[in-house]
Amino acid sequence: MELIELYIQEVTRRLPEKNREDIALELHSTIEDMLPENYTEQDVKGVLSKLGDPATLASGYRDRPMHLIGPRYYDVYISLLKMILPIAAVISLIALLGDDLFSNIGEKTVIEVVIIIIGKGIAGIISTGIQVFFWLTLLFAVLERTDTSKDSLPLTIGLKRWTPDDLKHIPNISKKKAVPKIEVFGSLLGISIFAALYFNAANLLGVYEKSNDGLTFVTPSFNQEVLNSYWPLIFCIIILGAFLAIYKLLAGQWTRKLAWFHAGYQLLTTITFIIIISNPNLLTHEFIAYMSKLFSTLEWHGSIYWGLILLTIFFAAHDSFQGFRKAKIR
Amino acid sequence: MSTLLNSLTTELRRGTLTLAVLSQLKSPQYGYSLVQRLEKSGIPIDQSTLYPLLRRLEKQELVTSSWDTSESRPRKYYSLSDYGDEIFNQLKQEWEKTSQELYILLKGEEEDGAD
Numbered sequence: 001m002e003l004i005e006l007y008i009q010e011v012t013r014r015l016p017e018k019n020r021e022d023i024a025l026e027l028h029s030t031i032e033d034m035l036p037e038n039y040t041e042q043d044v045k046g047v048l049s050k051l052g053d054p055a056t057l058a059s060g061y062r063d064r065p066m067h068l069i070g071p072r073y074y075d076v077y078i079s080l081l082k083m084i085l086p087i088a089a090v091i092s093l094i095a096l097l098g099d100d101l102f103s104n105i106g107e108k109t110v111i112e113v114v115i116i117i118i119g120k121g122i123a124g125i126i127s128t129g130i131q132v133f134f135w136l137t138l139l140f141a142v143l144e145r146t147d148t149s150k151d152s153l154p155l156t157i158g159l160k161r162w163t164p165d166d167l168k169h170i171p172n173i174s175k176k177k178a179v180p181k182i183e184v185f186g187s188l189l190g191i192s193i194f195a196a197l198y199f200n201a202a203n204l205l206g207v208y209e210k211s212n213d214g215l216t217f218v219t220p221s222f223n224q225e226v227l228n229s230y231w232p233l234i235f236c237i238i239i240l241g242a243f244l245a246i247y248k249l250l251a252g253q254w255t256r257k258l259a260w261f262h263a264g265y266q267l268l269t270t271i272t273f274i275i276i277i278s279n280p281n282l283l284t285h286e287f288i289a290y291m292s293k294l295f296s297t298l299e300w301h302g303s304i305y306w307g308l309i310l311l312t313i314f315f316a317a318h319d320s321f322q323g324f325r326k327a328k329i330r
Numbered sequence: 331m332s333t334l335l336n337s338l339t340t341e342l343r344r345g346t347l348t349l350a351v352l353s354q355l356k357s358p359q360y361g362y363s364l365v366q367r368l369e370k371s372g373i374p375i376d377q378s379t380l381y382p383l384l385r386r387l388e389k390q391e392l393v394t395s396s397w398d399t400s401e402s403r404p405r406k407y408y409s410l411s412d413y414g415d416e417i418f419n420q421l422k423q424e425w426e427k428t429s430q431e432l433y434i435l436l437k438g439e440e441e442d443g444a445d
Contacts, residue, residue, distance in 0.1 A: 023385075025397075026361065026406045030381065033362035033405075052378040060382030 003044050004031055007054060014058035023061060069140045072147070076155050077140045081133065086181050088132045090249055092124035093188040094242055097195060109217070110204045114193055121189045177253040177329050184249045191241045198234060201227055207290055219286040226281050233272045240265055254326035263320035270316040274309055347375065349425055351383060352418040355393055358407040384408050392417055 008027050012020040034047045051057060059066045069077050096117070156162045197204055202224035209218045244265050251258050276282065354367050361381055368375050387393045392414035398405050410418060 022406075025404065026381070029403050029405050030361040032403055033360070050377055052376075057378045057382070060378060061385060 003041065003048065004028070007031075007048050007051070010054035011058045011061075014055065015061055019061065065144060067144075068137070069144055072154055073140050073144055074154070076159065077136065081136055084132055084136065085129055086184070086249060088128045089125040089185060090188060090246060092128040093121055093185065093192065096121055096124055097188070097192045097238065097242065109208070110197065113196055113200070113204060117193050117196055118189060121185075121192065125185070174253075174329065177326050179248045179251065179253060179258075181249065184245045187248075188242065188245050191238055191245075195234075195238055198227060206287065219290055220284055221287045223281055223284055226279055227276070230272070230276055233275070237265075237269055237272060240268065254323060254329075256324075256327045259320070259323035259327040262323040266316040266320045270312050273312050277305065277308060346425070347379070347383065348387070349418075349421055350375075351380070351387070352392065352410065352414065352421065355408055355410045355414070358396075358409040360398075360405040360407050364408075387414070 008024050008031075011027065012024050015023060031044075031047055031051070034050070035043055099120070153161060156166055201222045202220045203217075205222060206220035207218040209216055244261060247258060247261065350368060350371075350373050351364065354364055359367065361384065364384075365375060365377060365380060384393065384395075388395050388408065391411060393408045394411050395406055395408045398407055
């Protein structure tokens with residue numbers, strides 16, 4: 001007797017209030033119908049095991065689904081997730097960029113700063129990722145439960161039924177042309193690190209010497225005032241770089257337009273690099289003095305200067321060319 | 331029986347369950363009497379599927395229900411509504427057509443195999 005009551009309770013507590021009494025009464029009479037006269041506990045157990053898990057029985061009575069997101073919405077849900085997650089990741093990296101420009105670096109070494117920024121970037125991506133995942137899942141779980149239409153066919157991304165015309169909207173991206181998402185994240189993270197190093201160069205970049213408590217910063221290589229005087233150019237590079245990354249993400253593949261944009265950006269960075277490196281006051285006197293002590297003559301200065309410029313031009317040209325080459329692939 | 335065959339068989343039968351239940355509701359039946367009738371005709375039925383199914387049919391207005399409290403224990407009786415009867419007849423025709431077609435199809439396959 002006790003077992004029957006408990007079983008019915010287990011079923012009805014999972015049901016909406018208004019149906020509970022009626023279903024309980026019906027279940028009660030059904031179970032008694034199934035039992036022989038003068039039944040034992042063993043008989044009751046037999047009957048209850050025939051009715052099965054109360055949760056399953058209750059879900060049969062309930063109209064609501066026993067899954068979070070069903071086949072009708074699953075595909076839309078996954079596609080949206082795949083679309084939004086990278087965008088959210090990029091936004092969180094851009095937020096990091098803004099954070100860097102105004103952050104106080106304090107007494108940290110270059111490696112520490114780079115590790116901190118990469119760590120912040122990854123943490124940002126993960127936490128926005130979790131947020132996006134949570135809210136999108138919640139949205140679809142609600143949609144699944146409020147959709148009253150009898151239609152159970154899966155929906156496409158536009159929340160409509162599939163038609164052959166949908167095929168026309170699918171971009172046909174070959175692997176060779178595609179811009180890998182990791183490249184987009186990598187360049188954003190790279191811009192972020194660059195910005196942090198550039199505007200804190202006096203504290204970070206320079207000569208380190210081994211001492212008892214690890215590395216100590218002896219003298220900075222660059223004049224921070226000289227670097228800071230180029231801020232409009234650097235801001236242009238940072239902002240355009242972020243735009244280029246977003247454009248790459250949205251385009252998903254190399255096109256002629258993207259290749260031109262990319263080449264233009266390479267040109268801008270190369271010119272900026274040459275302008276800055278050509279400034280005679282770029283390096284601090286202390287740094288030059290320190291270097292002269294090490295290498296005795298000053299000849300190294302000129303050859304390194306031209307070497308760096310040639311290398312930069314070479315890499316920029318190579319990179320731009322790769323963009324055009326990939327855009328040409330059919 | 332292998333589990334795959336088992337699940338395929340269950341799937342094959344699932345759709346016919348509504349038809350089987352509707353066919354037995356020309357006269358009022360309560361839950362357990364329906365189970366017994368179906369089992370007597372050789373149709374095994376999962377009881378945890380049947381009782382919710384009856385309620386769903388009622389919600390879809392194919393069957394009506396009423397409580398009978400005249401006996402020692404109250405029972406809920408289900409019977410076909412007019413609309414249910416209409417749907418049942420159409421569904422029956424569909425089934426007869428389908429089973430006929432399938433019969434011919436399987437028969438043909440058998441003859442092909444004999445060649």
